[in-house]
Amino acid sequence: MTDEDETLRDKKQAELEESHRLIEDSIAYTMDIYGYTHSVGRIYAILYLNGGPMTLDELRIELGMSKGSMSLGVRKLLDDKLIHRVFRRGERKDLYQAEQDYFKFFTNFHTQRWQREVSVNMQGIRQAQPRYQALIDDPDTPEDIRENARRKLEKTTASFDYYDFLELLVSKAESGELFKILLDKKDS
Template sequence: MSLDQNEWNEQQYEAVQRIRKRVIEVVGRNMELYGVTLSTGHLYGLLFFADKPMTLDEMGREMQMSKTSMSTGVRTLLDLKMVNKVWEKGSRKDLYEVEYDWYQTFTDYFATQWRRAVESNMQALRRAMKEIERLAQQPDTSEFMAGVLQKDLEKIRQAESYYRWLDRVIDAMEEGQLFDLVPRES
C-alpha cells in the first residue's frame, strides 16, 4: 500500500489507487444499508483492498483520520462481524482484516440485528396483548370500547404472526438453509 517500496511505479500506483477508491466509494455508500456511517464504510473498503491486516495507526494514516475514529469504526465493524481481529506474533498492536466471506457476513448480520429487533418487538406485543385482554374483561367496559380493543388485538396478533415467521426465517438463515433455496456459486 505504501509508496516507499521501490517496486511501485508512481504513476501505476496512482492508477491502482484510483480504481480502488471508486470501488470503495460505491461499496461504502451502499453499506449505509447495514446502518454504518459512510466513513465506516470507507474504512471497510480500505481493509478490503489491504494486502495484509492493518493496525489502527495504519488505517488512520490512510484515511487521514484520527486514531480514535479508527478505533470506534473498527469496533462497529467487529460488532457486525465484518472485520476480524487477527493475531500476529511479534506485534503488540491489534491487527484487523475484513471478513472476505460475504455470504457469512450477510447471514450474520441478519442473525444478530434482526433477531434482536424481533425479540424486543415480540415481547412488547405480547405484553400489550395481555394488557388488552385484562382491560377487555373489566366490568365497566362499554360495547364501543370492547370493539376498539378487539380491533387492536387483531392487529397485534397479525403482527405477532409475522414476527414468528421472521424468526423462523432467521433460523433458516443461521442454519444455512437459504443456500438450499439459492445455492452459492461453486
Template sequence: MPESKELNEEFLLQSKERSVESIARSMNYNGIPLSTGRIYGSLYFSNRPLTLDELKEDLQMSKTSMSTGVRYLLDMRAVKKVLKKGERKDLYQFKDDWYQSFADMFAERWKHVSDMNIEELNESKEELLTLREESPEEEIRKEADHLLKKVEYAIEYYDWLAEIAEVFESGQIFEMIPKPSLKKAP
C-alpha cells in the same frame, strides 16, 4: 516512464477508493454507517491485516470512529482480529467468506429488531387483553379487540423475521440459494 507508473498508481488508487465507497454505500442502505462500511471496504481490499492506526491513515478518520466501526464489524462477525508474531498492536482482517459475513451481519440486526419489537408488542398485547376484559364500555372493548388483532399479526411477522434470521445465521440459506463457485474472496 515514471509518469506512466505514477498515472497507473493513481488509477489503481481511484479504482480502490471508488470500490470502497461502493461497498460503504451498499452497507449504508442496510443501516450500517458509511464510516463503518469504509472500514469494511478498506479491509476487504487490503492484501494484509491492518492496525487501527493504518486504517485511520488510509481513511482519514478519527481513532474513536475507527475503533467504534471496527468493534461493530467484529460484533457483526464481518471482520476478525488476527495475531501476528512480533506485532504489539491489534490487527484486523476481512473474513474470507463474504456470503456468510453478509448473512451473519444481517441476521444479527434482524434478530435484534425482532426481539425488541416482540417484547414491546407483547406488552401492548397484555394491556389490550386486560382492557378488552375489564372495560365497562363496549366501544373501548371493540377497539381493544381490533388493535389486539393487529398486534398479534405484527408479532407473527417479527417471529417470522426471527426465523429468517436463523436461516441466514445457520447457513441454511446457502442450501436454498447456493453460493457461486468462487466461495472465498481472492
C-alpha cells in the same frame, strides 16, 4: 528499467489505484444502507480490499482519521461482526481484518437486527396482550374501548406469523441453508 518502462509502470500503477478507489468509494457509500457513516464504510472498505490485517495506526494513516473516530468505527464494525480481530505472531498491536465472505457479512449484519426486532416486539406484545384481554373481558369497559382493544389484540396476534418467519429466516441464514436454497433455485 528504461524511462519508457518506468512511465508505463507508473501509468499502470495509477490505473490500479484509481480502480481500487472506485471500489473503495462504492463500498463506503453503500454502507449507509446498513446504517453506517461514510467514514465507517471507508474503514470496512480499506480492510476488505487490503488483503490482510491492519493495525489502527495503519488504518489511521490510510484514511487520515483521528484515533478516536477510528476506534469508534472499528468498535461498531467489530460489534456487528463485519470485521474481526486477528492474531499475528510477534505483532503486539491489535490487527483487524474485514469479513471477506459476503454471505457471512449478510448473515452477521441482518440476523442480529432480525433477532432484535423479534425480541423487542414480542416482549411488547407479551406485555400488551393481557392488558387488551382484560379490557375486553371487563364489563365496565365502554364498548368503543372494548372494540378498539379487540382490534389491537387481533393485529398483534396476526403478527406472530411474521415473527415466526423472521426466526426461521435467521435460523436458515445462520446455518447457510438460506443461501443454498436460493442459489440452487437460481441455477435451475
